Amino acid sequence: MSTAAEPRGEAERLGAFLREIGRSVLGAFTVVGSAARLLAAHWPVLVTVLLLGALARELALWGSFELSKVSPVGATLTVALAPLASVVALILALRAVLPSLGHVPDSGGVDRSRQLAILASALVPFLAVYAAQGYLREDTRRFVNETYADEYLTTNWFLGESADGRTWADSPVPVVVAVVVIALVLRWGLDRFGLAERNLAWGFLAGWVEALWLVTVAKTVSTGWSDVWSWVQGRQGVRWIIEGWEWVVSVLGPVGAGIQSALTWVLQLLGDFDTLVVVPLAWLAVGAVVYGRELATPPTATDLSAVRQRLVGSIQDERVEQGWAAARERAAAARRRAKRVPGWLRTWVLAPVTSITDRFAALGTGLLRLVRAGLVPMVTLCLVLILARHAGVVVADLLRRIIGPMDPELGGITATGPETVLSLVTTLLMVVLIAAAVDRFLVEEGREADAATSRRSGGQANSARTS
Amino acid sequence: MSTWWRRNRWALLALPLVAGALVLVGSYRVHTFWDRWQLTEPVEATAGRPTTFNDTLEDANGSYEVALTVEAGPTTVAGAIRDAEGQTHFFPTHEGTRVWQTELTITADPDTILSGCSARLVDTEGRTTHYTQTTAGVPLPVSPCVPADATGPGAELGFGGDATPAPTRPETFTVPVVFRTAEDFVPNRLDLSWSTPRYLSIQLDVEEGP
Numbered sequence: 001m002s003t004a005a006e007p008r009g010e011a012e013r014l015g016a017f018l019r020e021i022g023r024s025v026l027g028a029f030t031v032v033g034s035a036a037r038l039l040a041a042h043w044p045v046l047v048t049v050l051l052l053g054a055l056a057r058e059l060a061l062w063g064s065f066e067l068s069k070v071s072p073v074g075a076t077l078t079v080a081l082a083p084l085a086s087v088v089a090l091i092l093a094l095r096a097v098l099p100s101l102g103h104v105p106d107s108g109g110v111d112r113s114r115q116l117a118i119l120a121s122a123l124v125p126f127l128a129v130y131a132a133q134g135y136l137r138e139d140t141r142r143f144v145n146e147t148y149a150d151e152y153l154t155t156n157w158f159l160g161e162s163a164d165g166r167t168w169a170d171s172p173v174p175v176v177v178a179v180v181v182i183a184l185v186l187r188w189g190l191d192r193f194g195l196a197e198r199n200l201a202w203g204f205l206a207g208w209v210e211a212l213w214l215v216t217v218a219k220t221v222s223t224g225w226s227d228v229w230s231w232v233q234g235r236q237g238v239r240w241i242i243e244g245w246e247w248v249v250s251v252l253g254p255v256g257a258g259i260q261s262a263l264t265w266v267l268q269l270l271g272d273f274d275t276l277v278v279v280p281l282a283w284l285a286v287g288a289v290v291y292g293r294e295l296a297t298p299p300t301a302t303d304l305s306a307v308r309q310r311l312v313g314s315i316q317d318e319r320v321e322q323g324w325a326a327a328r329e330r331a332a333a334a335r336r337r338a339k340r341v342p343g344w345l346r347t348w349v350l351a352p353v354t355s356i357t358d359r360f361a362a363l364g365t366g367l368l369r370l371v372r373a374g375l376v377p378m379v380t381l382c383l384v385l386i387l388a389r390h391a392g393v394v395v396a397d398l399l400r401r402i403i404g405p406m407d408p409e410l411g412g413i414t415a416t417g418p419e420t421v422l423s424l425v426t427t428l429l430m431v432v433l434i435a436a437a438v439d440r441f442l443v444e445e446g447r448e449a450d451a452a453t454s455r456r457s458g459g460q461a462n463s464a465r466t467s
Numbered sequence: 468m469s470t471w472w473r474r475n476r477w478a479l480l481a482l483p484l485v486a487g488a489l490v491l492v493g494s495y496r497v498h499t500f501w502d503r504w505q506l507t508e509p510v511e512a513t514a515g516r517p518t519t520f521n522d523t524l525e526d527a528n529g530s531y532e533v534a535l536t537v538e539a540g541p542t543t544v545a546g547a548i549r550d551a552e553g554q555t556h557f558f559p560t561h562e563g564t565r566v567w568q569t570e571l572t573i574t575a576d577p578d579t580i581l582s583g584c585s586a587r588l589v590d591t592e593g594r595t596t597h598y599t600q601t602t603a604g605v606p607l608p609v610s611p612c613v614p615a616d617a618t619g620p621g622a623e624l625g626f627g628g629d630a631t632p633a634p635t636r637p638e639t640f641t642v643p644v645v646f647r648t649a650e651d652f653v654p655n656r657l658d659l660s661w662s663t664p665r666y667l668s669i670q671l672d673v674e675e676g677p
Contacts, residue, residue: 006603021641035559041471041474042474042475044479044482045473045474045475045478047479047482048478048481048482048485051482051489052485054487054489055488055492057487058489058493059492062492062495065495065499146496146499149500150499150500153500153503153504158527158624158625159527159624159625160625232472310607361533374488379575387502409501410497410501410505413496413497413500413501414496414497416493416496417490417493420489420493444516
């Protein structure tokens with residue numbers, strides 16, 4: 001009897017899986033439709049807000065460029081305002097469509113200071129996403145490029161003049177150290193007293209310190225990492241490995257070339273992983289953070305089990321279950337031990353760690369909300385978001401036709417104009433798609449998931465009572 | 468008033484202002500990296516009419532003035548050029564190209580530093596061909612605005628070098644300016660400059676000939 005039931009069960013599971021895929025594809029189309037409606041309803045506000053962000057960014061970059069003539073450190077402090085301006089505009093744009101979202105409650109009833117606090121609290125997580133997409137690197141690259149270009153043009157090289165250092169890298173070490181220490185203390189203080197969420201001014205300061213941190217220290221760390229990697233590649237042992245691999249490939253002939261191509265393809269695929277998966281997911285997570293305060297049921301630690309159930313629910317491996325239980329036990333033991341340490345000491349010792357983890361706690365919560373909605377809808381949405389990001393290609397071609405050929409040097413100088421238009425179009429599409437996606441998948445489906453979970457747990461409780 | 472208008476009216480009003488402000492602010496790059504370093508301030512002139520041009524330049528000794536009057540003759544397709552010794556040099560023929568020549572009559576104080584001049588031809592489509600010593604295929608002077616055998620004083624570039632004074636330049640002189648261009652290039656303007664952004668832009672009188 002059981003042999004007849006098993007294929008039926010398999011067929012039911014397959015049917016359910018196909019229904020799930022069909023539902024998510026349909027959901028993705030619904031999201032695109034909703035996004036189009038949001039765009040039609042709000043485009044003037046969205047375009048104005050995003051252009052205001054671009055204007056503030058340009059002002060920050062121009063101001064920093066001029067300031068760098070007298071104070072490289074001052075310019076580094078102000079250049080951090082450029083990414084902040086873009087991020088504030090993104091958050092405001094996401095909030096602007098709130099009245100038209102069907103399932104996220106409108107914050108009309110929320111008082112103004114609370115709304116500003118929401119904006120402030122979303123700044124830091126959004127900066128991480130902004131940096132992950134390379135926009136932050138683009139801001140600093142443009143500033144450095146402009147200062148060097150200006151020095152190159154204004155220095156009379158024939159007369160033996162030399163270019164002045166106008167960036168962070170050219171500042172005296174004690175000044176650099178002092179700025180980093182002040183930024184660290186501010187960062188810690190803002191975290192310690194939870195000031196960022198109290199009002200906009202503190203939130204803005206927190207965002208600025210974070211941007212400054214990312215612009216200076218993170219840049220130095222990444223440059224240092226490149227240096228370390230170059231050093232590693234330059235070691236004799238590593239050279240032998242590389243040369244050995246090249247020898248193997250050459251000995252294998254056409255087969256070796258095939259292996260080499262396959263390996264390159266895999267590495268490229270891994271390199272594209274952030275573009276294909278991480279960046280769209282990060283955008284969605286940030287959307288969840290921005291609308292997070294309006295979502296009815298914030299995810300809790302217990303949601304982790306539900307998430308696990310949704311992701312790996314079909315895997316019923318005893319060893320995995322045992323490992324999971326052991327990990328839970330170890331975490332509980334660690335928490336118990338930590339409680340024995342006096343509260344004040346615990347806070348001070350853990351401050352450097354929590355200072356970093358708190359930055360991403362909001363993003364983590366956002367991701368948790370995403371995973372609650374299910375894996376298939378997320379993958380479908382990632383594809384839609386990638387298409388939106390690549391809408392820039394169409395716009396770029398259109399701009400190319402409108403602008404026509406021009407002097408390459410003038411083209412380089414005025415390239416920031418078309419770049420702003422491209423960025424405006426793609427960001428506009430991303431904002432409405434994210435808003436529609438959060439509305440559709442995170443709120444509506446999240447509620448359905450909650451309902452299903454409670455039904456399941458109710459059923460389990462009933463069966464437990466029956467047994 | 469519909470909900471759409473009520474929601475978007477302020478944004479619609481602000482949109483052109485914000486866009487304009489963005490273009491204005493973003494133009495600092497053009498001002499900083501283009502306007503000052505390219506030929507962007509023309510002094511208009513027409514062939515056959517003398518035009519006065521002046522500019523303030525700088526060398527290792529400090530700033531100095533350039534002041535001169537230029538009159539351009541007709542622009543023609545040329546087959547040969549006569550050098551300072553009176554010797555004729557024929558331009559080699561290269562398929563798909565032509566050599567154009569304009570004679571400039573210049574009047575300036577012999578003590579004015581005129582060497583270091585740049586010249587370019589601009590055609591009716593906006594294409595440019597820069598003056599070089601070599602592309603015509605015969606030896607040409609480094610500076611197209613001074614006689615090859617009497618360049619007059621030169622700018623002090625800080626390299627030192629010999630202190631032999633250059634042969635004195637006459638107050639008024641005529642020099643040929645020669646360009647090799649693409650065959651379909653029909654000159655429209657001749658631009659002369661000693662620095663950026665000021666330049667003398669001469670509307671040419673072109674005689675294409677047979």
